[in-house]
Amino acid sequence: MTDAYTHEDAAAAGWRIEADRIVKTYRFESFRAAVDFMADCAPAIDALDHHPDWTNVYNRLVVTLTTHDAKGLTARDFRLARLLDARFARRPGAG
DSSP, X not given: OXXXXXXXXXXXXXXXXXXXXXXXXXXXXSHHHHHHHHHHHHHHHHHHTOOXXXXXXXXXXXXXXXXXXXXXXXXXXXXXXXHHXXXXXXXXXXX
C-alpha cells in the first residue's frame, strides 16, 4: 500500500477534487477539538514540507491542498490528504 491516495481513494474519502486542488471539510465536537487536531498534525505536516491551506471556523476545518510550485495537484497533496484522514480517524472521540 502506498502512503498517498489515488484520485479515486481521495474522492471516496470525501475529498472534493477540483481542477488544481482537493478540498475537504472536517467537523469536530468543539472549537478546541478542531484546534487540537491542527496542532497534532503540524509536526507531521512540517516533516512532509507540504503545508495545507486551512480555515477553522468554530468546529469546522476546511482544508485545501494544492502544490503551488506545480500550479496543480501532485502526489504530495494526496499523501497529505491520507495523513490528515488517518489522524482524523484516530483522534479522541472518533468513530
